[in-house]
Amino acid sequence: MTETVLETDGLTKRFGKLTAVDDVSLSVSDGEFRSVIGPNGAGKTTTFNLITGALSPSEGVVRFKGEDITNVAPHERVGRGLGRSFQITNVFGGLTVRENVRLAAQSVYSDEINPGEALFRDKNGFEEIAEQTRTVLEQIGLQDRADEHAEALAYGDQRRLELGLVLATDPDLVMLDEPTAGMSSEETQATMNLIDEVLSDRSLMLIEHDIDLVMRVSDRITVLTRGEELASGTPEEIANNEDVRDAYLGGVRE
Amino acid sequence: MVAADFIEQLLNGLTLGMVYVLLAAGLSVIFGVMDVINFSHGELFALGAYFSLSIIAPFGAGTGFWIAIVVAPVVVGLIGAAIERTTVRPLYGRDPLYHILLTFGLVLVINDVIRLIWGTQQRQLAVPEYLSRPVSILGVQVSVYNYFMIVFAALLAVVTWYLLNRTKYGMIIRAGSQDREMVRNVGIDIDQYYTLVFGVGAALAAVAGIVLGGYQNVNTGMGNSVIIPAFVVVVLGGLGSFRGAVFGGLLVGVVQTLMRAYSGSVLATFGDTTLTVPNLEGLTVYLLMIAVLLVKPQGLFGTRGEESDGEGEILVGGYGGVLADSTRVRLGGIAVVALALAPIAILFMGDQYYLVVLNEILIWAIFALSLDIVMGYAGLVPLGHTMFYGVGAYTAALVMLHYSQSVFVVLLGAILICAVLAWVVGSLSIRVSGVYFAMITLAFAELLYSAVFKFDFTGGSDGLLGFEAFLGLGTVGESLSNIEFGLLGYELGQQFVFYYLALLIAVLSFLFARRMMNAPFGSVLQSIRESEERAEFIGYDVNRYKRRAFVISGGMAGLAGGLLAVSPSTVIISPDQTLNWIHSGEVIVIALFGGMGTLYGPMIGSGVFFGAEEFLSSYTDQWRLIIGTMFILFVLFVPRGIVSIPSLVAQRLETANNADGAVDMDEPEVRSDD
Numbered sequence: 001m002t003e004t005v006l007e008t009d010g011l012t013k014r015f016g017k018l019t020a021v022d023d024v025s026l027s028v029s030d031g032e033f034r035s036v037i038g039p040n041g042a043g044k045t046t047t048f049n050l051i052t053g054a055l056s057p058s059e060g061v062v063r064f065k066g067e068d069i070t071n072v073a074p075h076e077r078v079g080r081g082l083g084r085s086f087q088i089t090n091v092f093g094g095l096t097v098r099e100n101v102r103l104a105a106q107s108v109y110s111d112e113i114n115p116g117e118a119l120f121r122d123k124n125g126f127e128e129i130a131e132q133t134r135t136v137l138e139q140i141g142l143q144d145r146a147d148e149h150a151e152a153l154a155y156g157d158q159r160r161l162e163l164g165l166v167l168a169t170d171p172d173l174v175m176l177d178e179p180t181a182g183m184s185s186e187e188t189q190a191t192m193n194l195i196d197e198v199l200s201d202r203s204l205m206l207i208e209h210d211i212d213l214v215m216r217v218s219d220r221i222t223v224l225t226r227g228e229e230l231a232s233g234t235p236e237e238i239a240n241n242e243d244v245r246d247a248y249l250g251g252v253r254e
Numbered sequence: 255m256v257a258a259d260f261i262e263q264l265l266n267g268l269t270l271g272m273v274y275v276l277l278a279a280g281l282s283v284i285f286g287v288m289d290v291i292n293f294s295h296g297e298l299f300a301l302g303a304y305f306s307l308s309i310i311a312p313f314g315a316g317t318g319f320w321i322a323i324v325v326a327p328v329v330v331g332l333i334g335a336a337i338e339r340t341t342v343r344p345l346y347g348r349d350p351l352y353h354i355l356l357t358f359g360l361v362l363v364i365n366d367v368i369r370l371i372w373g374t375q376q377r378q379l380a381v382p383e384y385l386s387r388p389v390s391i392l393g394v395q396v397s398v399y400n401y402f403m404i405v406f407a408a409l410l411a412v413v414t415w416y417l418l419n420r421t422k423y424g425m426i427i428r429a430g431s432q433d434r435e436m437v438r439n440v441g442i443d444i445d446q447y448y449t450l451v452f453g454v455g456a457a458l459a460a461v462a463g464i465v466l467g468g469y470q471n472v473n474t475g476m477g478n479s480v481i482i483p484a485f486v487v488v489v490l491g492g493l494g495s496f497r498g499a500v501f502g503g504l505l506v507g508v509v510q511t512l513m514r515a516y517s518g519s520v521l522a523t524f525g526d527t528t529l530t531v532p533n534l535e536g537l538t539v540y541l542l543m544i545a546v547l548l549v550k551p552q553g554l555f556g557t558r559g560e561e562s563d564g565e566g567e568i569l570v571g572g573y574g575g576v577l578a579d580s581t582r583v584r585l586g587g588i589a590v591v592a593l594a595l596a597p598i599a600i601l602f603m604g605d606q607y608y609l610v611v612l613n614e615i616l617i618w619a620i621f622a623l624s625l626d627i628v629m630g631y632a633g634l635v636p637l638g639h640t641m642f643y644g645v646g647a648y649t650a651a652l653v654m655l656h657y658s659q660s661v662f663v664v665l666l667g668a669i670l671i672c673a674v675l676a677w678v679v680g681s682l683s684i685r686v687s688g689v690y691f692a693m694i695t696l697a698f699a700e701l702l703y704s705a706v707f708k709f710d711f712t713g714g715s716d717g718l719l720g721f722e723a724f725l726g727l728g729t730v731g732e733s734l735s736n737i738e739f740g741l742l743g744y745e746l747g748q749q750f751v752f753y754y755l756a757l758l759i760a761v762l763s764f765l766f767a768r769r770m771m772n773a774p775f776g777s778v779l780q781s782i783r784e785s786e787e788r789a790e791f792i793g794y795d796v797n798r799y800k801r802r803a804f805v806i807s808g809g810m811a812g813l814a815g816g817l818l819a820v821s822p823s824t825v826i827i828s829p830d831q832t833l834n835w836i837h838s839g840e841v842i843v844i845a846l847f848g849g850m851g852t853l854y855g856p857m858i859g860s861g862v863f864f865g866a867e868e869f870l871s872s873y874t875d876q877w878r879l880i881i882g883t884m885f886i887l888f889v890l891f892v893p894r895g896i897v898s899i900p901s902l903v904a905q906r907l908e909t910a911n912n913a914d915g916a917v918d919m920d921e922p923e924v925r926s927d928d
Contacts (some may be wrong), residue, residue, distance in 0.1 A: 053820070078793035084792075092784035101783045106774055118775040121673035150456070169792050 003030045004066075004171050005203045006082075012061035013046050014228075020046040020141030022227040028205060035206040035214040038224035044207045047224065048177055051205075052084045053077050054097045065172065078107070078179065086159070087178045091165060093151030097142050098133060100150050100161055104168035105132040132168060139198045140164040159191055163198060173203040180210065192217060215239065223247075224226065258393040263515045264508065268588035269400045270505020272407035276462035277480060280455025280498035281416055285433030286494020287444070290342060290353045291689065293839065295459050296477030297483065301364060302330045302460025303467035303476065303924070304372050307379055315380035319586045323464055327457040334456025335449045342452065344890055346445070350689055351635055351821065353448050355889045358839050362882030364475060369625040370876060374474055379467040385618040403465050411460060411500055414454075418496055427451055431494040454640045482700060483510070484837055486543050489693045492553025501555060503729045506539050513538050530815070536704035543697040548682060551690045586854065593757055597750055610823050615864045617817045620763050622844045622856035624810035627767060629842070630851030631776065632803040633783040634684070635840055637692040638699025642672045642808040643677070643700060646815025651718040651827045652711070654819070659724035661755070661820055668816030669809045676808025696785040696835065705832040716829030724753065736820055748822040756817055760857070761841035763810060767853050770806070779803055847888055849895025858896055 006028040012023040021043040028034045036045050045253050049055040051062055053074035053113075062070050064082055072080070106129050110118075113126070124130060137143040140160045144154065150161055159179070164175055179195065180188040192213065195204070208214050214221060221238045223230040231241045238244055278619050280296050306322030337360065339748045345352050385399045386481055412656050418424035430437045430444045463476070487506050491498020512536040534541070542785045567639060593612075621643050628634045646668040653667040683694045706712040713719070734748045770776045781789045819827055840863075848859020866884070868888045870877035892898060 073795065075793050075795045078791055084791050086788070089413075090785055090788045092781050092788065094784050096781065099777070103777060106777070110774065110794075113774055118773060119770050120773050122772055123777045143632050165788070165792055205380050243507040 004028065005030045005061040005064070006205065008047075008051065009061040009063070011047065011050055011062065012058050012218075013050055013055060014058045018023050018228050021050060021057075024195040024224070024227070024229050026222055026229070026232070029204060030172075031201075031203055033206070033217060033219045034202045034207055034222065035218040035220075036215050036222045036224060037208055038210060038230075042224040042225055043227035045177065046227075048175060048207050052082065052175055078169055078171070081170070081172035081173070083166040083169050083173070084175040084207075085162055085166050085177065085179055087181050089155070089162050091150045091158060093149065093159050095150060097150055097153065097161060098137065098145050101104070101136050101146075101164050101168050102129060102133045104165045105129045105136065108132070108168075132170075135167045138193070139167065144187075156187065156190065156216050160194060163194060167198055171202060173205060174199055175207045176204060178207055178209060180208075180213065188213065256821070261392075261394045263395055263512055265394065265396050265400055265404075265644055266515075267508035268504060268513030269403045269507070269512055271504035272411075273462045273466045273469075273503075274483060274487045275411055275500050275503030276407055276458045276465070277484040278491065280458045281484055282417075282488045282491065282494055282499040283427065283431065283451055284455045284494060285488065286688075287427055287434070288342070288346065288448055289350050289689075290452075291350050291357070291479060291692075292335075292455075293354065293357040294364060295357075295482030296366035296479075297361050297368070297519075298330055298334060298477075299459040299463040300472075300474070300477035301464075302326050303472045304368055304377060304463075304466065304641070305460070306464045307372065307377055307472060310380050316382050318469070319380065319382050319385075323461065326464060327460040330460035331453040331457030334856040335453035337456075338452035340447045340885055343448070346448075348893070351629075351842075351846070352840065352889050352893060354635075355843050355885055358843050359882040359885030359889065361477070363886070365477065366876055366879035366882065368880060370879070375451070376471050379464070380474050381468040387469075395617055399469060403469060407462075407465060410458065414458065415496060415500075417418075423447065423450070433610060443632050455675075464926070478836070479716065480694075483539070485665060485693065485696065486539050486700075487699075487795060489543055490546055493806045494567055494690065495553060495555040498553050498555030502553075505542075509538050509542070510535075539643065539699060540697045540701040540704065544682075544701070545696060546549060547690055547694045547697065548687060549808040550688045565781050569730065583865065584909035590757075590761055591894040594754075597753055606747075606749055609697055610752055611864060613749065613753055613756055613821055613823065613869050615861050616753070616760045617814050617821065618709050618841070618844065618860040619760050619857035621841055621861050622806045622815065623760075623767055623853060624814065625841050625845050626850050626853055626856045627770075627779075627807040627810070630780040630853075630856070631771060631783055632800050633844070634800060634804065635688075635692045636694035637842075638697070638835070639807075639841055640813035640833060640835065640837035641695070641699035641702050642676060643815040643818070643837060643841075644699075644706075644829075645675055646672050646812030647819045647827045647832045648706065648712060648718065648815075650811070650816035650819035651721045654721035654723060655718065659722060660661075661723050661734075663723050664723060664820060665733070665759075665816040666812055668812040668819075670812075672812025672815070672863075673805050673809035675812075676805045677801070680804035680808070684800050684804065693717040696838070699833065699835060701839060702831055704832060706829045706854075715824045715829065717831070718719070721819065734820070739852060740901055752822050753822070758811065759817065763813070764853060764857065767810075771853065775799070775802070808833050810918050811890075843885060847895055847896030848887065852895075852897050855895050855897040862896060874892030885911045 006026070009022055011024045011026075012019065013022055015116050021200045024047060026036075030138075031208065033039065036044050036047060046055065050057050051252075053069075053072065053076075053083075058072065061068055063078060064077065067080075069077055069080065069082075078084075095103075104121070106113075106123070106126070109129055111125065134143070137146055139252045140163060142153075142157060142160060142164065150158065153161065163179075176195070180191050183191060188210070196217075200214055206214070208217070210243070215238075216235075218235055219233060220234055223238060223241075223244050225247050229242050231238060234243065277295065281292060282312075283291050283296075284290055305326035305758060307324040310318035310320070339355055341360070345356060354375060377680055381399060381683060386397055388397045389397055389401070403686030413606050416424075418428055425876050426437065426442055427450075428442065428449055430447065434444055462480075466480075467476070483506055487499060487502040488503075490505065491500070491502030499628070503648075517535045526785070595607060596612060600606065600612075621639075624642070625636070625639050628639075648670045649671045650664045655663045656662065657667075679695065682699070683691055686694060706717075708716050723733050725732055734751060769779070778789065778794050781792075782799060784794055784797055789799075815832060818824055818832070844859040844863050845856035846859075847863060848857065866881060870880050872879070888895070890901065
């Protein structure tokens with residue numbers, strides 16, 4: 001196995017008396033496609049939010065690329081290479097497609113922009129940012145629609161842009177929260193192809209409902225139930241795991 | 255004797271507190287259920303008092319008072335319901351910001367109707383003789399009316415509580431204030447209840463107006479004077495919480511009254527040191543409000559989570575409308591040239607007064623522009639923006655009086671002090687969002703407003719005077735008032751010089767803001783307005799950007815205030831002219847009216863607002879009525895402001911041309927499933 005990119009150690013989140021995430025210790029290797037599955041209420045989204053920083057844990061540690069990021073602000077985690085996409089498309093609707101991507105690219109370079117430039121220099125005058133923007137637009141195939149407002153795009157294109165925003169921040173690990181929720185099977189296939197196309201060289205962590213999908217695409221799978229880690233392993237191992245079959249595969253899939 | 259005196263003050267405080275309870279109950283429930291920040295609540299309160307004046311007159315105080323206290327609230331309640339039906343209803347689902355514009359318009363309209371019908375003179379509301387008698391119980395002497403107010407208001411509060419908690423209607427309304435969507439999801443048409451809530455809220459306000467009118471007097475400013483304390487009560491108790499309104503109302507009433515009575519009096523003496531009550535009258539409630547908002551933004555009794563509802567859409571001035579960029583630049587150039595030549599036209603007309611109006615427009619254009627930076631770009635709505643305008647003006651006046659008369663030093667001082675103030679206020683306020691941010695900035699502004707009355711160096715309620723600006727630096731230059739030169743036989747004075755100075759600064763401010771919005775910093779602000787969460791998760795420290803925007807905006811508003819002090823038409827810088835909350839409302843209204851999120855829109859808004867005010871007031875006394883109506887019509891039909899009119903017109907023409915199945919430009923809804 002290669003280096004570990006993300007690690008959680010005893011991650012726990014309690015809301016009052018409810019323990020949503022209970023002592024979860026994960027480890028994602030560099031370049032791995034990891035999926036986290038589990039029935040409703042298993043603590044998938046809470047785990048996701050603890051890793052991205054939208055919530056802070058009651059106990060436990062999150063380590064990213066070897067550093068403890070448990071108390072690091074969400075935007076700072078993005079800066080360190082931890083990107084995330086949203087379940088419901090969340091792009092800057094009133095801005096152009098190019099500006100959407102450019103903003104994401106700018107965030108990577110914002111440390112190199114001095115205050116004077118930040119206030120007064122034309123935002124389109126930064127060659128590195130413009131270059132990165134062009135590359136990403138090409139990768140997501142929206143270069144022809146770059147001057148349209150994001151809200152005018154068709155749904156599928158908005159999903160592409162959503163991924164483009166993540167991509168433009170040049171993340172090492174991308175957290176994907178049910179990227180195919182509410183999609184038809186063709187749309188799901190198209191989205192997974194896109195993820196494969198543009199994000200395959202990065203580590204991925206996918207929160208997902210759809211077991212068939214997860215079985216096809218993942219390197220490793222973690223199964224959560226009632227906030228606890230039930231099993232982790234390759235798709236074959238998970239498919240053959242008795243506990244998983246009892247707790248999840250057997251029960252929920254009608 | 256001390257104890258009796260204290261109890262007397264306590265009773266006075268409770269009396270006032272009960273009025274606040276009645277006012278705040280409606281305001282709070284209206285906000286909780288409908289998300290409407292209702293500035294016109296104070297005018298409905300006044301309307302109650304005025305109606306009862308007219309009802310009491312023919313019957314006499316004995317029976318008239320009792321008829322009035324039943325009939326007037328019913329009438330005001332019906333008016334409230336009608337207002338909800340016709341004006342508030344079309345705005346549901348939009349950002350609460352638009353309710354500010356709407357209800358601000360309603361304030362102007364209702365207030366002017368009151369002036370029109372009842373005149374501007376202060377009136378006495380006659381109460382039955384047996385109520386106005388003083389009575390002494392256990393050595394405490396207050397009038398029977400105090401006891402009547404407390405008991406009557408308490409009864410009403412109990413009835414309201416019963417209706418809210420023990421009836422089906424009340425349950426639905428309370429559920430609506432917790433989570434409106436959920437109520438809809440269980441199949442109840444909550445919208446139907448809005449009219450009822452608004453009507454009952456208005457009726458309770460009217461009762462409060464009658465009760466307080468009988469205690470003090472009836473005047474056209476009474477609505478204005480209670481609305482801010484009522485907001486404080488609502489925020490303290492928790493937006494949407496009836497229990498909170500009761501507790502908050504009594505607390506504010508008692509604290510206000512006790513602080514007024516005992517400020518500066520000796521509390522205790524320990525040897526050489528005497529402990530006195532600090533002179534914080536007027537400040538205490540705002541300090542309390544800020545503290546509560548910082549520690550528990552949802553208020554003492556509030557249960558609503560922060561931002562439990564997805565906020566409504568903020569409509570910016572449109573994406574440049576139908577006019578091409580080059581056209582707009584050319585139009586802007588023409589506007590500047592026209593403004594530069596305007597004094598010559600005014601010279602020929604021979605009335606320099608127009609120049610005074612233009613100067614005011616330019617100052618407010620800068621003020622409105624500064625607001626647009628935070629409101630139109632960073633999505634922050636400060637309800638206390640006039641604190642920077644006011645502090646800028648005070649700073650400028652103080653610098654001129656004590657330090658330097660140089661215009662450049664004066665304006666720089668105003669900018670710097672306001673930027674620092676904005677940094678402090680912003681650091682504290684930006685942690686809370688949405689309506690809580692609006693309220694906390696309001697509290698800071700009111701705190702400063704009350705504070706300038708307290709200090710000698712700010713001149714108390716008189717304000718500052720006797721300052722003069724010097725156009726230059728060091729000894730090079732000339733006093734503004736000494737500047738006078740002739741041109742083609744016309745006398746040109748300080749108004750001209752100041753006009754060009756203000757025009758130059760306005761143009762530079764605009765260019766600065768435009769440059770900034772096209773630079774990396776401004777682009778991030780726009781992304782925050784579009785989606786704060788997304789901006790955060792592409793790696794931006796959202797709060798830091800907001801705080802910086804707030805500092806820049808505060809500095810620019812300070813510049814506008816500084817210019818006000820420098821202006822030759824300004825003789826006095828007084829609290830009401832600069833720090834009164836009404837200016838915070840006005841500047842929001844002007845920015846929305848012009849078209850926010852465009853930078854030039856708010857500046858145009860300033861021109862149209864003051865131009866219309868000047869023009870209308872020279873023809874009719876009812877100009878407020880007309881401007882208020884204009885606001886209401888705009889918020890209903892032209893929500894993107896004046897700057898969106900060209901594209902609205904173009905759209906109309908388009909639909910008229912291809913009448914068969916024309917495509918509506920405003921609805922790119924074809925995105926769904928293709």
